Amino acid sequence: MNHRFYIIDDDKGVRRVLKNIIIQYDLGIVIGEADNGKDAIKDIQALDPHIVLVDLLLPGLDGISIVTEIKKMKCAVNFIMISQVTSKEMISKAYTMGIEFFINKPINVVEVISIINKVKEKLNMHEVISSFEQAFHNMSMLKDYKSNIKIPTVSERDRIKKVLSQLGILGEAGSNDLVELLLLILKQEDTEKNGLLNRKLSELYKMLNKRYQNDHKTSCNIGAIEQRIRRAINKALKNIANMGIEDYGNEFFIRYSNTLFDFKEVRKQMDFARGKSNYGGKISIKKFIEGIIVELKNVF
Structure with missing residues (x-):
């Protein structure tokens, strides 16, 4: 841990x-x-x-x-x-x-x-004790489980869209690029996935454009893809900052302000929104993408 x-x-x-x-x-x-x-x-x-x-x-x-x-x-x-x-x-x-x-x-x-x-x-030690307690609880729950109940599966596409919706950017032009890029990375094996995340963003954008060409018979300018994604993530930063201003205990603010962004940059954006600073926060596209992948793995 x-x-x-x-x-x-x-x-x-x-x-x-x-x-x-x-x-x-x-x-x-x-x-x-x-x-x-x-x-x-x-x-x-x-x-x-x-x-x-x-x-x-x-x-x-x-x-x-x-x-x-x-x-x-x-x-x-x-x-x-x-x-x-x-x-x-x-x-x-x-x-x-x-x-x-x-x-x-x-x-x-x-x-x-x-x-x-x-x-x-x-x-x-507390973690070990909690894991034992949870294991006994699960065993008890298992006895009452009805085998005929089917749990609906949720696609990775829908899980990604859920996060983007919570960030308030699902309707942004770059949200579709983010969905497709994340799906491209998630479909790789763990070793290949890590290799992709270590590549330059420009290489990931080229791979995404190639996927558009192969799957949808369309081609996009690499620069346009980058700008759409950057604008969408910037909008997410503004939305998270506003959530924090309205309610510091907001569930999504607590969950995403440090995992998808640098918390110092979120605070800068909050100060900017309040009129206390002339400069807003900055984003890291790599941190945002890696953060969503971790979020999908740990939460859903």
Whole structure:
């Protein structure tokens, strides 16, 4: 299991050190960071990290207040507190509020690795227990299953269209190109699929154009295909940003803002839509395509 980390500290140097330790020692992936509690709480709700490393003393909301707020939201997050504070009373309060462990500053690499591994062991144990519980539940459900009930199958084309519909771009001109391109990739074996995803986008567009020629006897300009796809994904970014503005807890915003886009770019687009910035977010066509493939594999 690749554990997701979020770091909260008003010292950029500390955040950088912690991030480097997590990456260098292959402890997981860092999906976000913040220098204040307000932004952190919003991000944690949207990104759903497994482990949060949070400084005790922060401007505005302190670390204990952040932990308290997140716990109220019933988010399944494990907290590791970081601080120079040696007060037994404050440390005791932090543990009472729900932190798992406490790391003292200045940062010690060995201590950070040891504590993170302890939290990961706890998470892995919970996962094993949950899998056993789910297995027993499934066995119980199986007894009541009626063999004459037929479960309708859903085609990959319809599954892709469902995602594009949730993003609000099914009617865009580039949506059909995205559907056909994704089907082209999904029909390959896993090894060939990975090879396709590692190719340049221009090569994928050429393959898609060749498919149009063979299957539909039509030919498209490669540049036109690229522009249609780019416009459709840009529209999806705008729609996701608007979902987040209207409701930060929106199901599709939470699901897609970090899997199909870079979350930092989504936030830029949100600021642009609010009139707080002159520049909107940027898209990565490769990340969008890879994200939908992962989404189809994991969700449906």
